[in-house]
Amino acid sequence: MAEHTPTESTSEPAILASEEGSDADNLEHAGPGPSTAQSRTTAHLKTLGKGRACVKCRTRKMRCDGKRPTCASCLRQKRECIYEPERTRTQKLLDKITVLEKRLTELRLVGRPRGSISHQDPLSDDTPSLVSEGGAPSIVSPLPDSPLDPWLHNHLAFEDVDWSGEWWLHDSPSRPIQKYLIDTCLIQCRPRFYFHAGRFWNSMSEAYDGVRPLPGLLNAMYLLGCNTSNQPSLTEHEEYYLARTRRMQADSLSDPSVPLLQWMQASSLVATYLLRRGRLLEARQELSGTIQLVMGCGLHKIKSSVWQAPDPTIQQHVSSDSMLSPPKDNVELGERILLFWMVWYSDHVCALLSGLPPSNTLESETETVWPSQVEEYEQVGISNLTLLEIC
Secondary structure, eight states, rough: OOOOSSSOOOOOOOOOTTTTOOOOHHHOOOOOOOOOHHHHHHHHHOBBOOSSSSHHHHHOOOOOOSSSSSOHHHHHHHOOOOOOOOOOOOHHHHHHHHHHHHHHHHHHHHHTTOOOOOOTTTSSTSOOOOTTTTBBSSSSSSOOOOOGGGGTTTTOOGGSSSOSGGGGGGOOOOOOHHHHHHHHHHHTOOOOOOHHHHHHHHHHTTTTTOOOHHHHHHHHHHHHHHHHOOHHHHHHHHHHHHHHHHHHHHHTOOOTTTOHHHHHHHHHHHHHHHHHHHHHHHHHHHHHHHHHHHHHTTTTEEESSSSSOOOOHHHHHHHHHHOOOOOSSHHHHHHHHHHHHHHHHHHHHHHHHHOOOOOHHHHHHOBBBBBOOGGGGGSSOOOOOOOOHOO
């Protein structure tokens, strides 16, 4: 009696695609013989991960062994075998960020009180995303002109500024150069920025009698202005401004009266620059010190977006026990909220890109309300959403 020869070997265990259909479809084309039952059992024990089967098998809900470049089913039927590119862990995390952005937008719209002034939502579809079109985190993103920013409407064009001489060597560049670099920094770093443009420029005027900007903060803004200008004649000075900013930051810490909020703002800008340049370990080191100061100043525990005048009877006690004096109004409060979230955001972007874990303390102890655009703190109806309510 002639020996029966299987038309197809079944000694190799079959693997099911996660999108497969019924058992009858799964066993299609399986060869006869005693190994069929064993293959069926093995197939149910081993499954490809979601999206690992080839496109043809997934469309037809057929068994796919996941072999590349051609699976057994496509090879047998002599058809083109196509696999979708596998998404990396970073890409999957970026997808999650996009989903959370949309969820945040929904919650902000629902939570906005009736009668409040409506402004463009920082994370709406018309606003740059945390994730750029290329799939990488967008550390700074341009925002279209807004009527809330009259100070930025007179932004100088590069061609209108006199760049002659070694202007970068001066402690204080000419006013047009200052305006170009600072405005470029302010515009490109929106919407996740924490300066009120009008107040900042007022503090630069000669008639201003309040706390003036730290040299380290100004140079950090010059640094990012050069970096985001897309002008080769400016980007070549980045290393000079980075070194000078670091030196000024270190020197200012020896002054007990240093304005800590400005110091943290400058440090955050330096970290932003380092992240943009892909210098992840340097960025992590910069952020570590900033995070300690941010938490020491209690910026992770701001539970309301509405400023309240401090009680005169306890103001002296609070000032003596805190590294920061209470904010003077709602805009100053908003700048602190925005600074905290910029540091939080930079820390998580750094963790995402480097593979190192984010700060455990920031992760577990954050109670600060979700930020709005800095100009919105001049208005009413600010939301008090927190991170826990969003996630």
